[in-house]
Amino acid sequence: MDILIVDDHALFSDGLGNLLCDVFDDAHVETLTSGSRALECLNGEHAYDLVLLDLRLSDMSGISVLESLRDSDVSTPVVIISASSNAVDIRQAMDAGALGFIHKSVDRNELKMAVEQVLAGNLYTSKSAEETSRQGHTPFTLPDGGHLTRRQHDVLTLLAEGLLNKQIAERLGTSEHTIKIHVSAVMKKLGVRNRTTCVNEAVRLGLLPPT
């Protein structure tokens, strides 16, 4: 995993880089101090998996870096890492296309979680993390910590009624192919191979009411 850290405080970049290499075995970290240099690198041949960008750089603001990236065809995901916890700064950064906003006081666990969340395609801000933990788990949590999405649960419920993919598609107003994909995802998550055992397992895990 190639990570680019852009921060004009070399001391901090080094510390963060060390921590990242420590947390992620496959992490390879490069550090830069200027925004213009970062834009050059990102527009170059090498594809990074993640950019950790400070809001205050020597030559330009992190927001302008984000905006330049948005107008280019560089699709590298960017997470802002800042000493600010100001709601306005967070909002500006997220509006400009950052996928995450991490405060510089971040610890090992939060850093790991934030990077994983963002790489999984979710948004992460320290605030949103607080909210999620307050809300607790979704109702469809599985023993391994994964969970079914709302749509997958709908499909599972109809599956338990003994409907075929085509019938489920009609009920939910979508294509058969879509349902096929949902069903295969549910079966994979429950670790089963066919539709009957799938329903039984779901009942056993309390995802469906006993029949």
Add this chain to the structure above:
Amino acid sequence: MSPTSQPVFDPDRYQRYRREIDQTLVDRLYNLIPQDSLFYLFYPLVLLYVTQGTEEFTLTGAWSVVVYILICIRLVLYQEHRMGSKRFADYRGWARAFTFSSLVAGLLTGFSVIMLFDVATPGIFVFAVAFVVGLMSANLNLSSYWVPAQAAFAVPTTLLPGVRLLFESGWLPPLLGVLLMLFLILSLLLTRTLNQRIIAQIMLEIENRELVSTLTLERNRANRASGAKTRFLAAASHDLRQPIHAINLLLDSLKHVVDDAQRQRIIDKLETAIDALSDLLSSLLDISKLDAGAVKSHKQVVNLNNLIEPLLRQYAEEIKGKSLTLQTDDLDFRVRSDPALLGRIIANLLSNAIKFTEQGFIRVSAELIDDRVILKVTDSGSGIDPDNLERVFDEFFQEQNPQRDRSRGIGLGLSICRRISSLLGHQMHLEPGSAVGTVAVLNLGPLADATLATNEPASPAPELAPRSLEGLNVLVVEDDILVADALVELLDGWGCEIRAEIDASQALACIEENAFTADLVITDLRLPGEIDGLGLAQHIVDMKERRIGVVILTGETDPQHIAEVSASGIPLLFKPLKPARLRTVVERTLRSVRSND
């Protein structure tokens, strides 16, 4: 200022400073008495010399005695005034006394000329008149300080001989009389002018004095502030150095320690030192933000119960750990305040109360006193020396911590509380408890109008703009079930509504028949059937009015294929799919489709 830079008399300003100016004028008037008296000392002697051997000598002698008595009285008054005697209530009394004495002096002088009338040889008479005129001219400059006094002297001095001269025979004496009266008028006018000039001068002095005293006040205030800042900096840097020294020492020992357990202990201590450093820095930052006015309060109706209850839960463990009892009264009051800032104050007071109480209780109570909501945090702790009840609000002041032990805090909490409370307009002070401990008292102002919108329950966190993909309709065109699986799972997790199709013609049919109003199409580059992903994408781009975004996925490595897609300007993502990258591209594509009007 006039062009000649001569002070100008301004009646309005005179009225404003009248008391002070008149006071100064009278003071100067009295200071002139010795000089004034010198003139008088010689005049009787001259007259006595002239009249010796004549029958007027006796009269002149008596006159001289009266003159000398008057001089003595004036000198006594001068002395008394100088010593600040309270003979007269204020400057007006002293002024009247002076004016009266001037009247007497004027009458005596005027009389002296008439007295000589019958005796004198013309030479001596002319001398007397000349002397009187000279006397008045000299006096003019001196007693222009007080116009009434000058008038009281000048009028009889001139008028008595002047009128007497009118009744003389011949043409010269009446003419002289007329001239004397003209001289009187002129001298009175001149007195007035001089008087105004003197007043203007005094006004200028008063204003200068006021300016200087304002400047001095300002300078003293600036000096005090700069002194406070210097002390603050000194204390701050002293306290900042402590943990840094500690860190240096700990790092040094860490280099030489091999034992794992000992190493861990040192690392724990390092963490404590760094925590202390970072606490101190963030408190300093808070103070500077508050002092710079960078913290804004957002007042709303706050229900104390809703605000304080979560705080109490937060400190419950600590209270239980020290075996203290927590007592709470009814806190069901609504006040106008900023919930986040008020919460910080109360949390700080609670934490202080717990820190300084070893046994007994912590009580949080509120009551209505004189229509004001008074919140009290009471503890049964060691209490504060009554002399220090105000000083504890000073930065870095810690009553019971001469060794500046970190675990007892850094001595900035109450300074921050005081700043926040004054920002919110809540008065705050500490009182000794009835028997033991301390009471922190916070005046939260009147009860808030219940009809106003409230923040129940308190939620201080500002809204973060949601940027969710929830409800986005995505059409996935992918024949590889494994890839489709992963893609649908990801999109489903984002809350998107998904429809999957196997090939381009089905996808196009689905869009054209409005079976699914897609916001976004994610298609594989290689598709079964006649139309490939690029063809499908171009079809969709052509349906501009539908405003559908397209993203192409590919596992293709053939440079020519890739170049073809790149040339079309349609975003291309490579497999294996990276969720964060997909999200970045999806959001960007949607943004550009939606903004293209």
